[in-house]
Amino acid sequence: MNFIYDRKKTAVIYKDKEHSYYELIKMAKIYSSLMNIEKEDRVAIFMENRPEYMGAVLGVWDKKGTCTNLDASYNADQLIYVFNDSHPKYIITSNENIEVVKKAKEASNSSINILNVDEIDITKDIDIENVAVECLEKDAVAVMLYTSGTTGNPKGVMLTFDNIMSNVDAIEEIKMVTPEDRLLALLPFHHILPLSFTVLMPLKFGCLVVILDELSSEAIKRNLQKYKITIVIGVPRVWEMFHKGIKGKIKENALSYKLFNICKSLNIMPLNKIVFKKIQDAFGGNIKFLVSGGAKLDKEICEDFNIFGFKMLEGYGLTETSPIISFNRIDNVIAGTVGTPLPGVKVKLEEDGEIVVKGRNVMKGYYNKPEATAEAIDSEGWFHTGDLGQFDGDHLKIIGRKKEMIVLSNGKNINPSDIEAEIMKGTNLIQEVAVTEDEKHLIAIVYPDFKVLEEKKIANAKEAIKWEVIDKYNVTAPKYKKILDIVIVKEELPKTKLGKLRRFMLKDLLKGSNLIKGTPDEIVSEKEVEKRVSTSKEINTQEFKAISKFIGTLHDEIEIIPESHLEIDLGLDSLDIVEIITFIQNTFGVDISEEDFSRIKTVEALCQYVREKGGNFEEKEINWKKIFEEPVDLKMPSSKYVIPITTILKPLFTWYIKLEKNTNKLEKTSPVIYIGNHQSMLDAFAFGQALPKDILKNTYFLAINIHFEGKIKKYLAENGNVILIDVNKNLKETLKIAAKVLKEGKNLVIFPEGARTRDGELQDFKKTFAMLSKELDIPVVPFAINGAYDLMPYGKGVPSSGKMSITILDKILPENKSVEEIVKVTRDSIEKSINN
Known part of the structure; x- marks a missing residue:
């Protein structure tokens, strides 16, 4: 029986070049003639997606051999592992990978034979007795694929011809695919999903396959439209990419978003196709269905594609199950599930929820690993997937990996x-x-x-x-x-x-490990290693020495190299950035805005920026007092509504919320910096209740602008002693504004945690208030808030009735204290009060 025969039509298109079924079979026959192998001898296929890959698989099968499909990005060490593990007789590769193959062969002393498809003439005339490639015996190992090797070394998964055909037969049985279909192949063929469903199945059915040579949304759209693609098989990352772009554009237009929500509520597919015809056309206008596999697809993405007018069929399987276990059918899609089991496949859940499978699709076993095979397939033939699931009626839902929970x-x-x-x-x-x-x-x-x-x-x-x-x-x-x-x-x-x-x-990322070591499948390429351990000439420059020395004063015991990312590697926060910008201005005479700084990623790039802008080098300390004296554009908010708002809210803090005010340590001297812990939205209003009216009128609150969006809120802030700041932009300007308020004899209220506590615990204090206190010689007056978190934790819209308290603590003078000491004494004082 023939697996593939000459259908007198185009079989595959790659880089706009068409290859007929006859040409593909001829290619396979030529490759086959170059191999001297016996039944089930292994032949490694190691190249990028291209028609020659298909020809290589068919050529190996023509000699009744086993295809060992390898990741085209393997390095020499990974190839050596395969050579030593499964001892393939031949490796079929391309110009792109030939040097890696030669290096692995030499290093391993392997006798493997190399066939380079780019050096084989497939245009020559040959006699073909039967223009077809026959099926293998049912129990013959047709394909061997290496797993990712998440623990221990990668394992060779042996899939028989019957394993492969179990999936193909099931698709044929439910008539999902016809010879008229056109499939877009965009996933690497060394994985069983694309190998089975964008190589083997379409060739068996007589479909057209278009191989994508560039994985980008533009390339995908271009091929969808040009070749009138009907079926696309992708992984969640592909659909996430498209979903993000499509949904973003819909949300930009109020009418489009309204139509989207109407279609979502009605859920009528013909209507969806009409309303979102432009999206249909962008995908070529011929899509029968889209397929997602390889990982879990977000339910919302599946639902939204349905609204866009597409049938999104999510499936589930593993390499060991050839791969499909279950999938949604065109007329029976339930988003958030992976559909119903394949015809002939039994699925059940163990007591702990693990999915186990039995059927024609279950692998023969792991190559030369009987213990691992016995662990995966029990004595009754059930394959243990390691995934946790549950049933939604007859539809299977994946909960997660057992080991990853x-x-x-x-x-x-x-x-x-x-x-x-x-x-x-x-x-x-x-x-x-x-x-x-x-x-x-x-x-x-x-x-x-x-x-x-x-x-x-x-x-x-x-x-x-x-x-x-x-x-x-x-x-x-x-x-x-x-x-x-x-x-x-x-x-x-x-x-x-x-x-x-x-x-x-x-875990390695959390440890800060740059080079992740492990099994051959995890080894970083030599080029990448070389890149990561390279030393830049920048390290000896005047700019690098000065800047790295200054950064070292901000963060103790930190390794600084030219390639260090300013935020990620060095952990610089907004205030650190302001200090570095100020240091560069003082030391090199180079002005750099926070906006410009946001585009600079590494220490090396920062040094280059300074060098390009020029300036004279003079190392000196930052003079914050002088900076605070610089002019700043600030229109002081009016106190128009401070007292009225406080008066209106007094009943709230008297009857509904019992506010206890411990203010015996409050002094009427100005200016001072009031520093408190931030438990809830009630805090600033409660603190206003605790202050006498004459002090309150002279007291200003620093607040983040995103909390005062909208005309009414902004108006109340401008007339209620609230100074709005943008935490992401121009912190230096914010510091100068705060300094001006204090220099004009006004009090300032700052919540130095930066935001309300999310768990009721006291957070770290940012040191801006301490810098102001130190440089302007202004006292800090701590106040402790208790009970507000219980009444109105973050996310709660309306406070509960209950008790809270405001306690004014002992004044802290900045004299003879460092900035860090002011921060510590202030925080310790508040923490002691709220814990008593």
Whole structure:
């Protein structure tokens, strides 16, 4: 029986060149003639996606051999592992990978034979007795694929011809694909999903395959339109990319967004196709359905693609199951599930929720690893997937990987991927996020979208992401699911080629390890290693010596190299940035705005900027007193509504909220800096109740502008002694504004934690208030707030009735104290009061 035969039509298109079924079979026959192999001898295929890859697979099968499909990005060490593990007789490669192959062969003393497809003439005339490639025997090992090797060395998964055909037969049985279909191949062929469904299945059915040579949204759209593609198989990252772009444009237009919501409520596919015809046309206008596999797809993305007029079919499987276990059908899609099991596949859940599978699709085993095979496939033939699931009727839903579930000390189980999906919603500041456990609490590792941060002129990525992204998630998250810390990284998170996060590598990121060591599949390329350990000539320059020395005074025991990322590697916050900018101005005579600074990523780039702008070098200390004397554009807010607002709110803090005011230590001297802990939205209003009217009228509050968006709020701030600041921009200007307020004899209220507490605990204090106190010789008056968090924690819209207190503490004089000592004494004083 023939697996593929001459259908007198085009089989594959690559870089706009068409290859017919006859040409593909001829190619296979030529490759086959060059190999001297016996049944099930292994032949490695090691090249990029191209028609020759298809020809190589068919050529090996023509000789009844086993294809060992390898990741085209393998380095020499990874190839050596494969050579030593499975001893392939031949390796079929291309010009792109030939040098790696030669290096691996020499280093391993392997006798493997090398066939370079770019050196083989496939245009020559040959006699072909049967223009076809026959099927293999059912139990013959057709393909061997190496797993990612998340623990220990990668394992060779042996898939029989019957394993492969179990998936193909099931698709044929439900008539999902016809010979008229056109598939876009955009995933690497060494993975079973694209190998099975964009190489083997379409060739068996007689479809057309268009191989993408560039993975970008523009290239995908161009090929979709040009070749009238009907089916696209992708991983969640592909659909996330498109979804983000499409949804973003819809939200930009009020009418489009309204139509989107109407279509969402009605959920009528013909209507969706009409309303969003432009999106349909952008995808070529011929799409029958889209397929997502390889990792979990966010439910919202699946639902939204339906509204765009597409059928999004999510499936589930593993390399060991050839790969499909279950998938949604065109007429029976339930978003958030992976559909119903494949015909002939049995699925059940163990007591702990693990998904186990039995059927034609289950692998023969792991090559030369009987113990690992026995561990995966039990005595009754059930394959243990390691995934946790549940059934929604007859539809399967994936909960998460058994080994990846985070089990907290309180016994709560957390699926990190669910939290990650929630964090990613509604933000364009981050590209990737991974949630893991560190020191018994949840931590988010974030790879920001540096381009967006630059466009928004955000100088401090960590602060922006912490408050604008993570904090918004924490507001609605249960306490045990809250993120208590974040780590910013400057490179993409470690993933497989199909976009699955390699969670076992996250601990290395937290440790700050640049070179991740492990199995051959995890070894970093030599070029990357060389890049990471390179030493820049910058280290001996005057600029680098001075700037790195100054940064060292801001952060003790920190290693500074030219390649150090200013924020991520060195941990610089907004105030550090202001100090560095001021130091550069003083030392080199170079003016640099915070906006310009936000575009500078490394110490080396900062040195180059300083060098290009010129200036004379003169090392000297920063004179903040002089800076605070510089003119600043500030229109002092009016006190028009301070007293009326306080009077209106007095009943609230008398009857509904019992406010206890301990103000016997309050003095009427001015100016002073009032410093308090920040527990809730009640704090500033309660503090206003605690002050006598004559002091209150002379007291100003620093507040973040995002809390006063809208005309009414802004008007009340301008007439209620509130000075609005932007925490992401021009902090130096903010310091000068605060200094001017104090120099004019006014009091200033600052909550130095930067934001309300999210867990009721006292946070670290930022040192800006202490700098003002020290340089202007102005006393600090701490005040402690108790009970407000219980009445109105962050995220609660209306306070509860109850008790809270404001306690004025002993005045702290800056004389003979450093900035750091002022911070410590102030915080200790407040912490002691709230804990008593």
